[in-house]
């Protein structure tokens with residue numbers, strides 16, 4: 001009969017099941033904002049890093065344009081000098097910081113340098129002669145003043161007299177000023193300036209990060225052919241990534257919670273009980289069957305039907321999680337009725353040996369239904385037609401009232417077999433056995449586990465088996481996992497054995513194969 005400790009245990013079990021199920025149900029809702037924040041942050045960080053690098057590229061192209069415009073003034077001055085004015089050029093170039101110097105040339109050679117004075121260098125020293133055109137700009141790998149150091153040169157030339165000047169701009173200065181080593185996070189790892197296929201530095205070295213290209217194009221008046229390649233630093237990407245993530249996660253999370261609350265409000269409280277109800281309607285529940293073998297010949301004489309729930313969002317849900325909720329929300333009766341029909345449909349497809357038994361776990365609520373006898377009469381006959389005898393398993397932990405015990409006794413009169421499940425784990429055992437007679441006694445796995453152990457509880461198993469024999473119950477051992485357990489139970493005349501040693505619960509098609517192989 002019910003007592004306080006039973007009630008406390010039952011409610012704790014129900015609470016644990018509800019908590020685990022709710023966690024499973026809402027976990028994906030909690031995970032989704034995190035996943036979305038990760039994905040969106042990536043795209044935002046890529047966009048911002050590109051933008052920042054483009055901004056830097058354009059800024060430096062503008063600077064380049066501004067500096068190169070100065071070379072126009074220098075060229076103009078140099079074009080007005082005669083061959084005798086070389087000394088004046090040196091003086092003029094003394095305070096031009098970005099410029100390496102100016103070379104003057106005639107139709108034969110370079111004859112004057114602003115850094116070294118008079119000289120005589122062949123005209124193709126910097127470039128092939130035909131590229132020394134008025135207004136042309138080039139990147140050259142080195143100049144006579146600084147061998148091995150690249151520069152940008154602008155040519156001024158009078159095409160009639162063939163006199164001209166080459167203004168040399170210090171290219172390395174520009175590249176060094178691009179990188180901004182003191183700025184954190186360093187936005188750009190490598191910068192390369194390109195013009196007509198030549199680059200500065202001459203052999204650029206990238207470290208495998210993303211490289212973007214910024215063209216001077218139409219944005220610049222004069223120097224439209226310049227292009228800048230910028231290798232975006234990883235630090236910049238991650239800088240933007242974590243900022244975006246930090247802002248997005250709470251935002252998406254809040255939106256999720258708000259929209260979930262709105263939906264919840266609009267659709268009414270969609271509880272797990274509603275899920276079970278719609279699960280029955282949508283046939284999301286199915287059965288697996290675990291063989292129960294005879295200790296005499298090792299053949300399966302029946303199966304236990306165990307329900308499974310393929311939930312559309314939560315996936316496969318264990319029965320010990322949803323059965324307590326179904327019991328609490330008055331859904332266990334429709335669920336069990338569905339299980340009976342499902343088993344009937346399943347087994348009508350099989351060819352079985354006579355007297356095959358199917359055990360169903362039946363909750364006490366079933367036994368207060370007014371039409372219970374009619375229902376079981378129908379089940380008895382329907383199963384008899386396919387050569388199966390139904391057996392109801394009532395767990396000893398559940399609380400049975402006197403009324404229920406009377407109903408169960410009436411069912412036995414109809415020929416329905418009755419088993420006490422998980423025997424030994426509840427506290428009503430002996431009084432229950434006195435109250436009504438039954439057919440089977442299923443010894444709980446926790447006692448089977450004591451076989452081979454020298455513990456106090458190992459003697460309890462022997463006592464339960466003895467009790468079965470004395471009261472003429474058929475004894476069934478649950479959860480047999482080892483041969484040692486099986487040998488022990490067989491030696492003590494336990495009639496039936498069930499457990500992973502023989503077979504795990506399986507779907508109908510697997511059971512059919514198993515039976516063909518083992519029976």
Ligand SMILES: Nc1nc2c(ncn2[C@@H]2O[C@@H]3COP(=O)(O)O[C@H]4[C@@H](O)[C@H](n5cnc6c(=O)[nH]c(N)nc65)O[C@@H]4COP(=O)(O)O[C@H]3[C@H]2O)c(=O)[nH]1
Pocket residue numbers: 290305306307318319320323336339360361362363395421422478479480481498499500501505
């Ligand atoms: N570790 C181990 N476990 C073994 C072994 N052999 C069998 N089992 C498991 O032990 C449980 C036996 O069922 P139960 O005692 O009726 O205990 C059942 C029963 O109380 C309830 N349940 C399952 N199906 C139904 C159903 O259709 N209706 C109702 N009312 N309850 C059900 O859920 C409980 C758990 O069911 P399952 O998860 O299917 O777990 C099953 C089965 O898979 C073994 O050798 N080792």
